[in-house]
Amino acid sequence: MAPLTAGGISPAFLKLLADERLGGLTVLDVGTGRGRLALALAPRCDRVIGIDRDESALAAARQAAAAAGLRNVEFVAVDAEAGEYLGFAPDVVAAHLCMSTAIAERAGRALARGAPFAFVAFHADQWRETGRRSRFAWSEDEAASILAAAGFSLEHLSVERDVQEFSGVEQALAAAIGLEEKWRADGRWFRYIKFLEEGGRTLTRAHLHVMARKT
Ligand SMILES: C[S@@+](CC[C@H](N)C(=O)[O-])C[C@H]1O[C@@H](n2cnc3c(N)ncnc32)[C@H](O)[C@@H]1O
Structure with missing residues (x-):
């Protein structure tokens, strides 16, 4: 299996999309x-609309698009699990590490027959x-x-x-250092420490890569 990339998008997922017109x-x-x-x-499509509810992330996305000279990308603040997607008139719905039943259902209602729904989602084993x-x-x-039902x-x-x-606890802690603040806030940090105290010495990243088509 191809390794996960540290900060970017998996080449294997991009390859899946590369076959799509x-x-x-x-x-x-x-x-x-x-x-x-x-x-x-963006360089491969007519138009890309990125939606998220995090305004500060969207501001950074707009800056990155401007810096890259991309004029066919827009970013819209919206709760992706509340409103419908039909107003965006998507031909394709994609997502990277943001997936839920509510999102799959909305993609299913917005896409035409034969349209692709491609995404990377966290696998159940992620940070097990x-x-x-x-x-x-x-x-x-x-x-x-969930996809069949949608x-x-x-x-x-x-x-x-x-x-x-x-090989040791220090190495295991160093590997998760960037996650400490988030994990402390949601309780995962202490469970990870307990796992290490009990002799565990691993950290699992696992992503699902999916290409589905509207029936
Ligand atoms: C793990 S991040 C992935 C971000 C981006 N796709 C990437 O790969 O860099 C998950 C994103 O989903 C957004 N998100 C989570 N739930 C959301 C919702 N209900 N509506 C809109 N955005 C949501 C978060 O704000 C966050 O930006």
């Missing part, structure tokens, strides 16, 4: 954050050492059944997994 189409990037996926796809699943995490079976047929589903193994 995007010319002349409008892509909706759900949970765009700072616009990583939107900016990567912290004993707490992201609300965005799905197992393979969950992904398959009106999609599954063309590709794979798991990209990277299990780091550490």
